[in-house]
Amino acid sequence: MLPFIGRESELKRMEEDFSSSESNLYVIYGRRRVGKTTLLERFIENKNAIYFLATQENEESNLKQFQKISYEKTKLGILRSENKLSWYDIFDVISSKDQKSVIVIDEYQYLTTGNKSISSVIQKIWDEILSKRKVMLILCGSIINMMYAETLNYTSPLYGRRTSQINLKPLDFEKYKCFFENKTTEETIEFYSVTGGIPKYLEILDIEKTLEENILKHIFDKNGFLYEEPYFLLGKEFKEIGMYFSILKAISSGSHKLSEMASKMEVGQNSLGYYLNVLAQMDLLYRDVPITENNPEKSKKGLYFLKDNFISFWFKFVYPNRSFLEIGNIEYAVQKFKDDFPRYVSLIYEQLSRENTVKLASERYFSHKILKIGRWWNGDDEIDIVGIDENGKPELFGECKYTNNVVDLKVLFDLFKKVERNFGTTAQAEFLIYSKSSFSEELIDYAHKNKNVHLFKIFDPIS
Secondary structure, X not given: OOOOOOOHHXXXXXXXXXXXXXXXXXXXXXXXXOOHHHHXXXXXXXXXXXXXXXXXXXXXXXXXXXXXXXXXXXXXHHHOOOOOOOHHHHHHHHOOOOOOEEEEEEOOHHHHHHOOOHHHHHHHHHHHOHHHOOEEEEEEEOOHHHHHHHHHOOOOOOOOOOOEEEEOOOOOHHHHHHHOOOOOHHHHHHHHHHHOOOHHHHHHOOOOOOHHHHHHHHOOOOOOOOOOXXXXXXXXXXXXXXXXXXXXXXXXXXXXXXXXXXXXXXXXXXXXXXHHHHHHHOOOEEEEOOOOOXXXXXXXXOEEEEOOHHHHHHHHHOHHHHHHHOOOOOHHHHHHHHHHHHHHHHXXXXXXXXXXXXXXXXXXXXXXXXXXXXXXXXXXOEEEEEEEEOOOOEEXXXXXXXXXXXXXXXXXXXXXXXXXXXXXXXOOOEEEEEEOOOEOHHHHHHHHHOOOEEEEEOOEEOO
16 A cells, blocks of 8 residues: 555645535546545545445435445434435435534546436535535546536536535656655656556556566556556546547657648548547646747647656557557567667656756746746757746756766757757856766866756756
């Protein structure tokens, strides 16, 4: 069992709301495996709480189970199984105490499949009973499309009732590192490149073993827990996953432009918009534009990338090799992994370096006040990190090198040339180089003499 790490801000908000005398209606949602139930379990510890996990059974079965759990928690005779009560009756009974209580319905979306009008029922219960009592009602779910439609969309009967919502995200790298005290930062980055910040995946893996050992056992083995994870993840969200799989496959294979995806999939560009938006809602992909674009939403330079590290890894190393893995011939997949993994990790490292730069900028590490940080590219050049100052001017430029080679002055001077070519003078700008490996003595000496140049070994500054 993993220790409980992260989620401090979510817990703090929930505790503050619970400590008030007002009623609360929380909506908590997020992709599967992200840790929603663990968060709820931690929150309701030592509280007067009823936790109900809805199932895919019919409404009658769920109602009976809810009544049974409510009786076991309260021991109120009216809740005995021989008394057939409605949702309204049960909520009325279990919320009648003066002491503030918590009522959790986990996997709420399953109730909506058993009764299309259940959200109207919950609305009536909230309006007439719970909103007037010392109760925190939490509706939690994993099927993001359905949870949004049933609780957050303006067409939902519950629209406007919620007092708070939490879209639970994967753990960021800073929190993720806490699980890897016995690993180097480099090893931790490589694990993160495979699992992302999904706590459940860390529970499955044995982090005392090497990454390759874990991949062989849990991902490349057709009987491994994570071998078919994307089918399960998308299959729970959608009835038909073909188009979503095709999009993820196309992006993974290098088709980042909308036109490239449409061409590879042999469909019209206009037909992809809905599916791309849904996958973005699920945090499985994102659209990126050069950081200097004034109207990102309307920019024609948008590129699509996979956001979820595990999904990205799976489509890169498992999906193309399933014909080999299905017959137990993993040698080919393992060799492809060994050949291509360094390049794959370098892209993750680049993203983590940008995140580290954002953190440094917030701490005023740089002489410029940097407000926005991202990637930049045009038809000829690409710069891994560009920071925009308070005047809207690019004043911070960086490169990331996830290589075993020593990084020398040429890397910095090449960056100078790209910046001058595309942004003009570099007299006031700051530059940074992130490297997995070491720096040459000449580059270190240059940085010492020029305070506008910052060097980072992994994420640690070279003094």
